[in-house]
Amino acid sequence: MATQHSRAAARLMISPAVLLLLGWMIVPLSMTLYFSFLRYNLLMPGMEEFTGWTNYRFFLTDPAFFAALTNTLLLVGGVLLITVIGGTLLALLLDQPFWGQGIVRIMVIAPFFVMPTVSALVWKNMFMNPVNGLFGHAAHWLGLEPYDFLSQAPLMSIIGIVSWQWLPFATLILLTALQSLDQEQLEAAEMDGAGAVQRFGYIMLPHLARAITVVILIQTIFLLSIFAEILVTTNGGPGTASTNLTYLIYMQSLLQFDVGGGSAGGVIAIILANIVAIFLMRMIGKNLDA
Amino acid sequence: MGRITLDQVTKSFGEVNVIPPLDLTIEDGEFVVFVGPSGCGKSTLLRLIAGLEDVSSGQIRIDGADATDMPPARRGLAMVFQSYALYPHMSVRKNIAFPMKMAGVPEDEQKRRIDSAAKALNLTDYLDRRPGQLSGGQRQRVAIGRAIVREPQAFLFDEPLSNLDAALRVNMRLEIMELHKSLATTMIYVTHDQVEAMTMADKIVVLRAGNIEQVGSPLELYREPRNEFVASFIGSPKMNLIRGEVARTYGAQSIGIRPEHIAVSTDEGLWHGTVGVAEHLGSDTFVHVHGHGMGSEPLTVRVDGELPVRHGDRIFLTPDTEKLHRFDAQGLRL
Ligand SMILES: Nc1ncnc2c1ncn2[C@@H]1O[C@H](COP(=O)(O)OP(=O)(O)OP(=O)(O)O)[C@@H](O)[C@H]1O
Ligand SMILES: [Mg+2]
Numbered sequence: 001m002a003t004q005h006s007r008a009a010a011r012l013m014i015s016p017a018v019l020l021l022l023g024w025m026i027v028p029l030s031m032t033l034y035f036s037f038l039r040y041n042l043l044m045p046g047m048e049e050f051t052g053w054t055n056y057r058f059f060l061t062d063p064a065f066f067a068a069l070t071n072t073l074l075l076v077g078g079v080l081l082i083t084v085i086g087g088t089l090l091a092l093l094l095d096q097p098f099w100g101q102g103i104v105r106i107m108v109i110a111p112f113f114v115m116p117t118v119s120a121l122v123w124k125n126m127f128m129n130p131v132n133g134l135f136g137h138a139a140h141w142l143g144l145e146p147y148d149f150l151s152q153a154p155l156m157s158i159i160g161i162v163s164w165q166w167l168p169f170a171t172l173i174l175l176t177a178l179q180s181l182d183q184e185q186l187e188a189a190e191m192d193g194a195g196a197v198q199r200f201g202y203i204m205l206p207h208l209a210r211a212i213t214v215v216i217l218i219q220t221i222f223l224l225s226i227f228a229e230i231l232v233t234t235n236g237g238p239g240t241a242s243t244n245l246t247y248l249i250y251m252q253s254l255l256q257f258d259v260g261g262g263s264a265g266g267v268i269a270i271i272l273a274n275i276v277a278i279f280l281m282r283m284i285g286k287n288l289d290a
Numbered sequence: 291m292g293r294i295t296l297d298q299v300t301k302s303f304g305e306v307n308v309i310p311p312l313d314l315t316i317e318d319g320e321f322v323v324f325v326g327p328s329g330c331g332k333s334t335l336l337r338l339i340a341g342l343e344d345v346s347s348g349q350i351r352i353d354g355a356d357a358t359d360m361p362p363a364r365r366g367l368a369m370v371f372q373s374y375a376l377y378p379h380m381s382v383r384k385n386i387a388f389p390m391k392m393a394g395v396p397e398d399e400q401k402r403r404i405d406s407a408a409k410a411l412n413l414t415d416y417l418d419r420r421p422g423q424l425s426g427g428q429r430q431r432v433a434i435g436r437a438i439v440r441e442p443q444a445f446l447f448d449e450p451l452s453n454l455d456a457a458l459r460v461n462m463r464l465e466i467m468e469l470h471k472s473l474a475t476t477m478i479y480v481t482h483d484q485v486e487a488m489t490m491a492d493k494i495v496v497l498r499a500g501n502i503e504q505v506g507s508p509l510e511l512y513r514e515p516r517n518e519f520v521a522s523f524i525g526s527p528k529m530n531l532i533r534g535e536v537a538r539t540y541g542a543q544s545i546g547i548r549p550e551h552i553a554v555s556t557d558e559g560l561w562h563g564t565v566g567v568a569e570h571l572g573s574d575t576f577v578h579v580h581g582h583g584m585g586s587e588p589l590t591v592r593v594d595g596e597l598p599v600r601h602g603d604r605i606f607l608t609p610d611t612e613k614l615h616r617f618d619a620q621g622l623r624l
Contacts, residue, residue: 187342188375192436193363193392202388206379 029270035263042257055264059252065265067240068248069272071155075162075244076223076276080216082163087170087215088208092200094171095178105175112168120229123161124150154234154242161229166222170215177211178204217280224273245269292318292353292443292476294339299348301334301500308334309500311348316444316478316493321470323487324480325523326497332480335497336446339478340369352443363392368437369446372453374429376421382432383417389440400439407435410469427458434469444476451486463490484524488512496520518621521546527576529615530589536561536581542616542624549576549592551613556599559606563589565599579605 039051059065094105111119128149130136136146149157181204189199227246230236236243236251243251249269253262294316301309308331316322324332337343339350341362350357357365368389376385383404390400408414411431421429430450437445447466451459467490470477481487487494488508496503496511496519504516508524515521521529529546537545553559554577563581566588575597578588591607599605616624 182373182375184371184373184375185377187362188369188371188436189377189388190342191340191362191367191369192389192440194388198392203377206377209379 032263032266035259036267038260038263040258040260040263042259051260055260056268059261059264059268064240064243064248068243068245071240071242072224072244072246072272074155075159075226076220078156078159079162079166079223080219082159083166083170083219084212084215086163086167087174088212090167090171091174091178092204094175108171109168111165112172114165116165116228117232119165120161120232123157123164124233128157150234151238154238158226158229158233158242161233162223162226166219169219173211173215174208177208181207220276220280221273224269224276245272294444294476294478295349295351296339297349297351299338299350300346301331301338301343302346307500309338312500312502314495314502314505316476319474319476321467321477321479321490321492322495323491323493324478324495324497325482325484325487326503327523328482330497331500332482332497333448334500336369336448336478336480340367340446341365342369366440366443367446368440368442368444369448370430370433370437370450372449374421374433376429376432376436378421381418381420382413382424382435385421385432386417386435386439389436393440403439403441404435407438410438410472411435411465426454427462430454430462431465434466438469438473442475444478447477447479449480449482451481452483459486466490484526488524494524496523514623515546515615516623518544518546518617521615521617521623527590527592531587532581532584532589534583534585536584537616540614540616543619544617544621546615546617547589547609548613549590551610552589552591553608553610554591554593554597555606555608556603557606559608561607561609563605563607565601565603565605567601568599577605579607581607 036055037050037052038048039054040048090108094101094108098104114122125132127133127135130146130148133146135149139146149160185203186199189203194202225246226244227250230242230244230247231250234242236247240248245265246269249262249265252265253259296312296314298311298313299309300307300311312335324335326332334343338345341357341360345358348358352365352367377388380388386404386407387400390403395403404417405414408417411434413428413431413435416424416428416432421432424432430453433450450466451462454462463486466477466479479486479490491508493505494508494511495505498519503523504511504520506514511520511524515524515529518531522531525548527549529548530552531544531546533544537543561581561584563579563584566578566580568578569576573594575593577591577593577597577599579591580588589607618624
């Protein structure tokens with residue numbers, strides 16, 4: 001579409017921004033890389049020395065690493081599943097005309113404005129606490145044993161909390177996508193004999209494919225680095241039951257004062273994130289071209 | 291097969307009453323055109339028949355069976371929308387196959403019908419493209435193809451040609467008429483283009499504010515419009531309406547005379563006036579004449595070839611009294 005001239009101009013115009021972003025990224029990245037090859041422990045300042053791949057070997061052979069890797073993938077996958085499916089259903093619901101639509105739509109976005117630490121604390125203390133939490137009270141009232149969510153199903157609980165935070169985002173994006181669907185297409189499908197489920201499957205879902213792709217890509221980026229919710233609820237425990245990669249790196253570098261090991265973990269996390277990104281792009285990125 | 295009857299049908303959106311009680315019968319195999327000015331309720335009426343809107347009261351019967359509360363899919367009608375409403379993520383083939391897939395038509399039968407529709411509509415080379423890769427006229431044909439393969443009782447068209455350019459519109463118009471002749475299925479066609487209405491219809495329904503002003507064949511409406519509204523709506527350019535002294539000499543509140551029914555002369559005639567703007571179309575020329583003592587509205591007069599008159603010249607007009615329409619104070623034909 002664009003002429004050669006306008007493309008050249010465009011490149012020139014965006015180059016300062018690209019250079020700035022690149023510098024912004026390159027400096028911390030190269031420092032992390034550098035640290036990851038040092039024996040650098042905060043308890044022994046001034047003793048830094050080059051150790052080659054030792055940090056990587058230690059990090060990768062740490063049994064906590066595989067637990068953290070699995071947890072990270074479960075966390076990302078679980079939250080994506082819940083938010084995409086839940087978000088689609090909510091968007092379908094909110095797209096119907098009903099009384100008080102405006103207010104309800106604003107209320108639905110509300111969780112997104114609550115800080116992760118705050119929402120995690122609220123969930124931990126007001127809902128999931130077996131003694132004081134609302135769920136505990138509800139269980140009592142039903143004559144059941146209160147369930148201690150955070151120690152008996154720590155990862156599931158965190159998935160629940162994070163999903164609650166991200167559901168509004170998914171809902172909002174999917175709702176706007178749904179509203180941009182040409183009503184005549186739905187009417188045509190209705191006349192063609194498609195029932196509600198078929199209209200959803202054949203018309204709405206393909207229309208939503210791009211929006212779903214965007215939701216998955218953006219959320220994955222943020223979900224790979226979930227940290228605050230784990231810190232304030234379970235501290236990664238019990239054991240490593242709710243430790244993800246980000247939290248493992250935090251433990252390594254700041255709880256065990258091993259900056260070198262933490263940096264090695266960071267580099268591994270970057271590589272893994274890129275693998276996930278390539279995988280995602282391959283799988284669903286096609287939708288973005290159309 | 292395909293006889294549609296509306297019985298005292300009304301439609302209101304909240305407080306607004308769009309269709310007052312309306313009766314209409316559409317015979318099997320007829321090509322019926324709804325015309326009327328914008329916002330008069332043509333689309334609403336079509337959507338009521340299609341079942342995309344619920345009637346507020348009254349009854350719709352298709353082939354004698356009460357269809358008032360039937361869902362759209364069970365009415366056996368196919369609709370072609372103004373925006374075509376093709377499914378953008380499906381190929382042309384899948385688009386056309388969609389209604390058959392929903393109806394559970396066997397695969398080989400589907401293929402047979404797609405092939406014959408594609409052949410009839412010149413779409414064979416485009417079957418594997420997406421709608422986004424087609425021109426407007428091709429998209430329109432896909433939409434028609436999707437309607438044909440259902441083998442419906444009746445086709446409903448809502449201004450299907452209004453997004454096309456003039457030349458293509460004439461072509462598609464002929465194709466749709468061709469289709470009607472070969473399928474002999476009832477077709478209901480909405481347009482506000484009165485040329486389309488005149489050329490295509492077996493029967494024209496003229497609507498104004500949800501009311502049926504007149505129903506009849508194109509020539510009936512042209513020759514004997516029931517009132518001033520129909521008189522000025524049908525025919526192009528519009529009929530001249532003259533009020534006041536001149537009309538009174540014919541014993542009417544107003545008289546109407548079409549541009550093609552006025553004889554022109556430079557030296558003698560019944561009325562006289564001054565030549566205004568002339569529109570040259572090649573075969574015809576439409577001259578706007580400011581008639582003396584005939585109000586401020588210029589009269590439009592058709593003359594053929596080149597009439598040797600210039601802007602500001604004096605000119606004489608003689609109406610063909612046989613073809614003069616007289617209307618009373620309510621605008622009804624006398
Ligand atoms: N969903 C709706 N809610 C309220 N009013 C409506 C609705 N749909 C149509 N109307 C009103 O009903 C009237 C008839 O609309 P309709 O679409 O049938 O007009 P139309 O004859 O098809 O006009 P056009 O030639 O511009 O397409 C209009 O005044 C319109 O404002
Ligand atoms: Mg309309």
